Amino acid sequence: MTFSPGDLLLVLPELLVVAAACVVLALDPVLTPPQRDGLAWLSLGTLAVCMGIIASQMGQRAEAFGGLVVIDDYGCFWRLLLCFVAGLTVLLSYSYLKEERLHIGEYYGFVLLSLSGMMVMVAAADLLTIYLGTELMSLSLYVMAGLKRAESRSLEASAKYFVLGAFSSGILLYGISLLYGATGSTRLPAIASAIANQSPDNPLLLAATIFIAAGFGFKLAVVPFHMWTPDVYQGAPTSVTAYMAVASKAASFGAFLRVFIEGLGGLKTDWSLIFLLLCIATLVLGNVVALVQTNIKRMLAYSSIAHAGYALIGVVAAGRSTESLGGVNGIASVLLYIAFYAFMTFGAFAVVAMLRKGVVEGEEIEDFTGLAKRHPLGAFLMLIFMVSLAGIPPTAGFIGKFYVFMAAVEAGLPWLAVIALIFAVVSAYYYLRLIMLMYMREPGELTPDSPRLVMSPSLSIVLACATAGVVIFGLYPRPLVSLAAQAVLALK
Amino acid sequence: MTIPVSYYLILSAIVFLTGVVGVLIRRNIIAILLSVELMLNATNINFVAFSQHLQDLGGQVFVFFALTVAAAEVAVGLAIIIALHRSKDTINVEQFNLLKW
């Protein structure tokens, strides 16, 4: 129960991230704007080091701080992913912020701080740590969403996000309190054993499960807790949106799975039913409403809702599976799905961010009209991301869906897979519409002062990484598959 | 020590739901935040009651952290409100509807 210095080594990546954040925040006021670019590189460097450390931590399982934090393959999987996404975000922001004339050095600090929150979330083995990590992440994101203060949309997004976030964290906390009451602890292993020792019909437990599910549902943007997503995604600066859509969702899934599998695994018959309903609702609503969007960020927001639905299929499958190791495939499929989702969604947002040039807002779907003529490479990359989001081989999106559906079928839910696939067809429509606009429509008048679209080097790196992820993992998913499988074994 | 823990639960449920109702029906964003505070307090009552019931300090520690987080949230929230008020001249939540559909 006591603190040992060795524990610090285990959370070294988190510490490094926080340290870097502090350095960034401290240096920001004293640096001149050109020098402030260095902060981005500092952040990147830190993240790279962190990823190295995390990679070296793979394969072990160690508890730190008396079991509040656990360093295992599962956590490392997510931490790796999160660091990677954060790195991409820094790169994306590097050029995006210049475009937006948002010269805030604190920005990188917030990226890093929220990253540290996320890393805490996924490495936590105690509801308290999870809660704190979540709040650290959320608070940073509330601020980041409102960073474009000059625009009332950005502030409005921030306000909505904040109000609803606070509301949901109240709900989550309430659920945690009930769970604490029902099991006598906030430690996940202790909760699990307490549940195993009592009747699963305990109403307190059920109520706790529901409130916790609702709290996480908000973070995961699951219907009906999704409604903040489109507004916030649209209003927030694009780089922040990308970060939110990918990293925050990934971290939430990481914590969510750990809570529900490690902690509430004994109640899986109950929660899998709940998530089954939520999953179907999410699939339907996310895809159907995305059909009629006119703003690309909103569309991607609904798409991200829908993708949460697909990932939930894996969760449901894990809950419904009757086989001894049945849950493994379900969870692994979620891990894979979110990882693939990270690449493609981030890529899509990066392209959207790229379109933000001077007068060109680049956020209306119509703005993509004829992009293939104006910027063939950008259009092509967007095509790849859209294809992948639609889940069409040979892209990573397909592999992700494949595993999720495989889990569903294995768990005896082929009909769920059928529903999901039918809505995947619906989703194909709106992804294709973008392709159609880019490739099959002529661009409007190109006024002389409308700037040429140029990919900045940092953006190129982002796009290259995302594309490589989508394509390479689409063709050769084996490394990630085995990584996910390994990660899931740690969870058990 | 004869108060059953369920009494506390019921009290907290009432307070919690009052908070929820507040979030749902108040138009003033500050009032909404106040309602959120109600929800958090309800939670805290739960924690403390359980902590006492279980003879476990963990609940109280949790409350401590919840308080901290609440304070932080308030700080951020009020900053957002001020910024919003500055840009829109209102803190009526109904007026924040640039982003929709």
Add this chain to the structure above:
Amino acid sequence: MTHSFPWLTVLIFLPLAGAIVLCFVKDAAVRPIALGIAVADLLISLPLWWLFDASLSGMQFTEQAVWIPSPPIHYSLGLDGISLPLVIMTTVLMPLCVLISWHSIATRVRGFMALLLIMEGAMIGVFAALDFVLFYIFWEAMLIPMYLVIGIWGGPNRLYATVKFFLYTLAGSVLLLVAILALYFQGDHTFDIPLLSQGTYSTSLQMWLFLAFFAAFAVKVPMFPFHTWLPDAHVEAPTAGSVILASVLLKMGTYGFLRFSLPILPDASKMFAPLMVGLSIVAIIYGAYMALAQSDLKKLIAYSSVSHMGFVTLGLFTFNIQGIEGALMQMVNHGITTGGLFLCVGVIYERTHSRQIADNIGLTKPMPRYATVLVIFALSSIALPGTNSFVGEFMVLAGTFLWSKLAATLASLGIILAAAYMLWMVQRVAFGVPSPTFLPTLRDVSPREMATLIPLVVLVFWIGIFPNPLLTRMHPSVNHVIARTLPPVPAQATALTEPDMLTLPSTDESPVPLEASRP
């Protein structure tokens, strides 16, 4: 020798590599390089025809490598008598598609050629894949290039058509994915197609899977009533797109039936056979009627495809060698003939920029060579003896006749109607006096265009006159499929109930009973 060289991998990846190469070459070099790659692929595929051992029923030229260990998905390729003709048909058609697009595709040539090559790789992959997931990946991977080809280079209403094509076929194939997964878990936890084809599955499972397969394949074929994407897609697609769509893409559906539905789900196939035969007959007659009502050349041919593909599905579900081999023949034939017809339409569209029959009349006078070729393809399309289609349709009808005389009779009506719409089209397009508006533009076919048409003409007659080499290669594989659909031989039961049968020498000269297997 045949086992050491990765024929199929080269066949699949040469075009894909070519597509990448195309992105980096000079504009002027795009067309020749695309052509060169397509021709190279053809040349690589041709030796397979001779290297193929027609006495084996199993897969040949197999290659296998682990792709994903868990679940076990393999990069596994191979050809048998069913897929060999289709692969070669594909490789033959692709150079023609490149050639016909030489000038007609003027914008974004690089992209177009690259997409053509990508499609070639994917199509060969579909036919050669021996792993169900690999198959599915190739199957789906076809969609996006086709979507782009129609959507970017298509006609005025291309956006509607292309989205319809995409969503329709995607909607069909998603169920296939679920079926594949269900098969995996209900079977031996394998995606290996030959292994799956040996398993036994419960009848109810088979029925569900059959329906799921059906959704995917029937849309692709397309069977009535899932055919409405076809006319739109065909009409709007550029010529090469139409050719690929008609010649290869549609075959993927019937190939699916033959490769998966029949051997993996024999009981369900038999159970659903009346439905399938019924739908096929409806497609044959209905498609022909639709074709009669069209005034747009491409639409007419598209609906005729519906009718012709009806023969293919009809043949498949007769479960006898004539029917299935006929269907397979018909798949190849339809690829050649309809491909040829679409090429013809493309040629004339380049001149008059109209696909309306009313605009393209009386072409024999100004374009005699063109008219000759058009008439040849039209005659092939109506299954005139001596042309390829006759062989296929006759065998299909023969097989159907064994299965049900009524079905064969109804299907034969399609032959009359086919003659009606095709000849009426020929009468208007080839004969008569050309419209003066377009007369100045009506140059006869250029050598390049002739080069695209002649190979198909040769094939029309070659297969029509010498079908046996093709059939010989099909026999073992088709027999293999049929063996799966036969009921397990109740040798003991027969011996018990009819002991005399054992003692009597076999005197049955005509192996086919009069009242052939009527379900």
Add this chain to the structure above:
Amino acid sequence: MLYALIPLLPLASFLILGLGGRWIKDNAHLVAVPAVFASLLLSVLAFIDVAGGQHTTLPLYTWLVSGNLDVHIGLYIDRLTAVMLLLVTIVSSLVHVYTIGYMHGEPGYARFFSYIALFTFSMLMLVLADNLLQLFVFWEAVGLCSYLLIGHWYERASACSAATKAFLVNRVGDFGFMLGMLLVWVSFGSLNYHAIFPAAQDAAAQTINLLAPFGGAWEISIFTLICLLLFTGAIGKSAQVPLHVWLPDAMEGPTPISALIHAATMVTAGVFMVARLAPLYNLSPSAMSIVAVVGAATMVFGATIALTQTDIKRVVAYSTVSQLGYMVMACGLGAYASGMYHLLTHGAFKALLFLGCGSVIVALHHEQDMRHMGGLKDKLPLTYWTFVIGSLALAGFPLTAGFFSKDDLLVSAWSSGPLGQVLTCFGLLTALLTAFYSFRLVFVIFWGPSHVDPHHADHVHEPSSTITVPLLILSLFSILSGYLGIPSFLEPVFSTDGGHAEGHGAAGLGIMVAATLMGLAGIAGAYYVYVLNPHLPDQFAAQWENLYRGSLNKWYVDETYDRLFVRPTFSAASELWKRVDVAVIDGAVNGVARAVASGGWLLRLVQSGQTQHYALAMAAGIVVMVTMLLLF
């Protein structure tokens, strides 16, 4: 192996002309004519070879093998084939020669030669076939040639329609043929004559339930069904009622074609087929009766129409329909040899008549309406005399070929039984009509006052020798072929046929006399009406207007078909397309898409932008979840 060249030479000629036509152009005949004459020579050799009674089988190659569907292309030559070979090659050779004169200078000269070469090849392969499928293949191939040749003048709309019509009507017949063939295969496991015929004898008692798919029971003999289905093909190809409609229209083609294809060879393929399959037909008396009745009906029907037609080629065409009826009737009555006999003589004299018509037409610069002719016998003496010979043969004038074959036919018919006797009466009536219309033709064209277009009247002269020589040769055949004793030559082929031997009984003699008298009466009647009293035709027409109009309009068969089949098909097609394909099926597809999209619009409204609505949704979500758990 040498005999394989009989069909292959015309094939080679076709390929050379077809591929190299652009360079060969006006020298096309230098390729085509030698080839067909070589074929003729070889045919004669073949004839001599098999005249002794033996037959030759010459397998060529394996066409397709699939299970027990085993088809080999092969040649089979026996007496029946041999005489058909002679007929085809002779007429074809003559038509080739004739074409040189007739088509010279036409733009499609080489194309025309290539088509008739292809036709000759196909027809030869048809008669040489040793199995049903091969027969069917070339059966359709000759149909194709017919189609191409009818549409030779492709810029003429009527020619194109006629071509399409011919093909389609034949397709209807072939539909039956195909089914019949399949039934043969299913029943006997083979399509080869040598396998079918013995198997058929063994399976004579087999029946088939026609209503099996509908749960009914209507057992009929399998042979009846097979024969009738196959006969459907013959109905189409040999222009029997009710599928005769294409043949008169086929006269849109160049005249040599009418002679070769639509008189002498292709249209007789149906008769040939029935004769070839005599062993099958013999097993089904009821099918035979139907065949006979159909033939008789056609015979009368064609003759009545021929009476009033004004286009000379159409008169001859309907005459062909009628004569084909004779042959079919004979076959139906079991008198295959007589039928074949008439087929051969008819081939000669009808080709002669057509070529004669062609000669007239060429002389009058493509004038075909007999009302614009007359008085040509002095200007075209050679044509006139050959035409008269042909007409005499057609009318069955004593000592011409037609006389012998028709009498033989009627006698055999009479002796075949009660049905035969009834039909013979019709045959006699038709003989009268035949003689009448054939001499109407002679008198109107060559006699009487000239109604020729004055522009051309002065230039009318006998065509070149390439046209007249074939006429002369054919007139020779029209007379001589009657003396060759063909029926007895062919008799062994139809070994079961016992009817012919007693042909010369008393009744036979009576029939012969009656037939001759009928023919003479017809000629006399024509003379009376068209030469002595030229006003009579109009008078008759006025008097029996309905009859006249009916005959003139071919008894409105075309119109009826148009109403019954053609127009309903087209309107059904467009209605189906609009109402079912576009409205229902596509409507459903688009409807689903629209429904999903409207769902999207509707659900989108939920996203009101009101933060508290969002919170409410969350709360409601919790309520639902709790309720669900409470309920379960």
Add this chain to the structure above:
Amino acid sequence: MAQLFFGYFAGVIAITSVLVVALRNPVYSALSLLIMFFHVAGLYVTLHAEFLAAVQIIVYAGAILVLYLFVVMLLNVKQDDRYHGQWRIAAFVCVPLLLELLVLLASGGAAQSGLLPAQTAADTADNTLAIGTTLFSTYLFPFEVASLILLVAMIGAIILAKRDFPERGEM
């Protein structure tokens, strides 16, 4: 006695919390909330959580609520007359939720007795010491995280609430 205290605190807490929501003037709401905080603190005392009671008053009543009032005054928010238009629907949602919760919790609380007491007794003599010890040993890590949260809140609030957006860079 205990029931009496509980009854008093619970009653006031319930009433004031309803008032927080019901009173239309935010200032009054805040003041009701203040009263409620005090009573919650009182309740904590009865539950032997003296440290938390103190923190409740210092942090909540002293800091948070004052901040609220400060902002209310700063923004000079006019009286908010109406409730949100969806209040009826909200009632439809929340009343069933309340009932359901009561059902669940009443039965759940009864099922609570089976749990073992944990290692660290909550009502030790020195509650503050116990919590302090725990915080800096077992909960050191969360404590640090909480400090980060405060850091974020602080800087975030500064960034968002700064009056002028300083365009510091002239790119």
